[in-house]
Amino acid sequence: MVTHTLGSGLRTAVLLHGGGLSWWNYRAVADLLAANGYRVVLPVLDGHAGSDRPFTSIEDNASELVALIDRELGGHVDALGGVSLGAQVALEALARRPRIAERAVIESALVLPMRAARALVAPAVALSYPLVRRPWFTRAQFASLHLPEELYEPYYRDSCAISKRDMIAFMRANSSYRLKPELAGCGARATILVGGKEPRIMVRSARALAKAMPDSTLVERPGWRHGEASLWHPEVYLEALEGRP
Template identity: 45%
Template sequence: MKFKELGQPEHPVVILLHGGGLSWWSVEGAARLLTDEYRVVMPIIDGHGEDGGTDFLSIKDSAEKLIRFIDRACGGRVFALCGLSLGGQIAAEALAERRDIADFAVLESVLVQPGHDRGRTVPEPLIRLSYGLMRFRFFAKLQAKALSLPDELFEPYFRDTQKLTLNTLIHILKSNGDFHIPASLKETGSRVLILAGSGESAEMKLSAGLLKKAIPGSRLIISKGMRHGELSIAHCGEYVRLLRQWFSELPDEEGGSST
């Protein structure tokens, strides 16, 4: 796991974790809007972009690497820990492993499996087929559209998809599709904001509700018309507005759901 940073080193630390198949450049827009007040850290998850040489193994492994970085470079605690999709799952795992790791947390479009259900498993032959198609621009453009990437982010996206190994892709899809809410997440000391889009799948909106139920005092916001990842990637100004609002609210104002 590698790390990019923006902002002044003495400012409170906000960590922005990108989604699967993306990299730090997908959160750079939001990061730049936060640098007036915060030191923004953008991890590059194993197997992605500039860290393509290190295969992604699991959500738990990535969370442990993130915690080690926070211990080493941030004094063991950060102001806010935010993540999208796979990055949000890693953030949730870190919150569960270390209850006092962040004052605030934002979990966007995080897929979780209910109860003890086994997750939806993508057949490996289909993963291998998708991996081959990723090398073609036409397929990458379809994927970029599904990820709500603005046109200006297509080239870095296409460039970085070429660095994903088959092993990384298999582990990402299996980890993402079989993620359960860690039992100790309910004990987190962070104030947690959960985000999803009304244009996302029913499964994703169900996941957001399960997270809201599992984390005492958390708030759920369903953004009207937004698809998977669209809020933080394509509408980073609105995303940052929600973050700043959450950071400034008093504890007795939290909880509930809104759209």
């Protein structure tokens, strides 16, 4: 698992980007955390630009993440977080390795499978993938995600680097992921973030997740869209990791 690291503080945070993005998804959060005493490790999920292997499953990414934490971070981190696909990988790691993290920030995590959406992934990608390298199309996709303007160049570059096969694989995995009962014993104090402008199933997922994790705090922001905290509100992550959501 390829990683990027910012900061050299005594506390360690590992943050996992969303599907179709890359480590720069968390650049603003990482800069803020680094300025507040954290060493921030930003892995690149499989199948994304700069990764070292194709995407196979959320579970395989979680296995790689646990191995990385064992090998390079002493088997335990102060904080583990993720957004969307990255949040699902973080949840899987928390479920399979109790107490791997002291705190967790889980943003916009789908844990209720969407079977109809999964069935539509391959035909949708087949139609859109030939257009990915056309700037007008990527610009429209970028606008729909409400990303900060300074991220357009890395977004365009890295979108062009994702294979059709990987795009289908991680989008199918994202729409199929299911809440794991083992999360009840993960031992991490979690902050679960969801925006009121996200699809209704995302809000339902966040509430189900909060019920499944007894030490969690659910934060619903009515005006926020999918993944907005990681991109526009880095202070929310700092507050969550400092225990003041």
